[in-house]
Amino acid sequence: VNKVENRSLPISISSSGSLSAYNRLSLFSEVQGIFDWSAGNFKPGEYYKGGSTLLRINSQEFQANIRAQRGSFITQLVALLPDLRLDYPDVAPRWSAYLDSVDVSKAIPTLPEFSSDREKYFITGKGLLSSYYQIKNLEERLSKYRIRAPFSGVLTQALVNKGTLVSPGMKLGEFIDPGLYELQLSVNSAYSDLLKRGKTVELSNIEKTKSWSGKVVRVNRIVDPASQTIQAFIHVRGKDLREGMFMEANIPAEKVDDAFEIDRKLLVDDNKVYVVRDSSLSLAEVVPVHFTDNTAIVKGLTNGTQVIAKITPGAYSGMRVKISN
Known part of the structure; x- marks a missing residue:
């Protein structure tokens, strides 16, 4: 007896769930070409620093096309200058200096600001604005041939190898930040008033051999009609945490x-x-x-x-x- x-x-609310990385990036190709280089081995588990190249697609043919477009743009400028010197002598030096700054192997510089509507209409009528924005569009597309890591993290899925021909819309892999994880919990709606942002939550692995401290960051106030539960989202940092790891949570309630x-x-x-x-x-x-x-x-x-x-x-x-x- x-x-x-x-x-x-003390009463604590118990729930469980599996960890998922809060910062997650699914890698998709927006262009077509051969995967030719990466800052790492592009294999699951490979670590990449923020800003480093996860994957580069060969863009030599596309770059040649952009250089040709820049060359045509320079030709337009050269043909435009005599008319500017004759009809708009005040702005001609500015456009001449701009012409000198354009290089076929570098990103096209920003157009000079127009000093009047007449100048704007004249330049536009010569097709210069259209050519400029076509080149800017190509340069923006060129940036899609290189996928950079937006944060330091680990590649968790790699679906292509170097030398693979990739196509637009093809999934290439997944990349996560292993420093911050999110745990989604289903909690009885009767305890919804106890779940507030910033509240500390004690977490442990299923064997209860290790513990961590997390915080409530979001609470979904919609009640699931079938289970009468609400969703709470916990953020947790710490060593030995892994994607997909099953966790048990204890949320202090009252005494x-x-x-x-x-x-x-x-x-x-x-x-x-x-x-x-x-x-x-x-x-x-x-x-x-x-x-x-x-x-x-x-x-x-x-x-x-x-x-x-x-x-x-x-x-x-x-x-x-x-x-x-």
């Missing part, structure tokens, strides 16, 4: 005064428990206030009451028992 000693007991914790299996009809009085069993009514997987916190028992410690087969009220030490 266990002797009842009522006291203030219950004058309560006693018993094995959940000892409850009879959910609100009674066998106690020993005068060497006989009798049923005492209790008020369960919280359940965990294995225990129940109940109120209504008097201090000193002897509660059976384990299930007694065939137990009934009035059954004579002998207490063994």
Whole structure:
């Protein structure tokens, strides 16, 4: 038997889920070409620093096309200057200096600002603006031949090898930041008021050999109609955390005064428990206030009451028992 000693007991909400990296990047190609270089081996588990090249697609043919377009743009400028010197002598030096700054092997510089609407209409009428933005569009597309790591992290999936011909829309792999993980929990909606942003949550692995501290960052106030639960999202950092790792969470809720914790299996009809009085069993009514997987916190028992410690087969009220030490 266990002797009842009522006291203030803390209640925590338990839930579980698996970790997923908060910062995750699915790699897709927007252009076509041969995968020819990477700053690493482009294999699962490979680490890349932020800003380094995850994957580069051969762009020599595309670059040659851009250089040809820049050359045509220079030709347009050269043909435009005599008319500018004649009709707009005040702005001609500015456009002449701009012509000198254009290089077929470098990104096209920003156009000079127009000093008047007449100048703008004249330049536009010569097709210069159209050519300029066509080149800018090509230069933007050129940047898609190189995929850089937006943060330091690890490649978790690699679907292509060097030398592979990649096509637009093809998935190339996945890249994550292993420094910050998110845990999605389903919590009984009755405890929704206790789930607030910034609240600390104790996390442990399934073996309960390691623990971490996380924080609530988001709470979905929509209640799942089937399970009557809400979703809470926890952020956690720390060593030994892995993508897909199963975690158990304990969220501190409140304390219950004058309560006693018993094995959940000892409850009879959910609100009674066998106690020993005068060497006989009798049923005492209790008020369960919280359940965990294995225990129940109940109120209504008097201090000193002897509660059976384990299930007694065939137990009934009035059954004579002998207490063994």
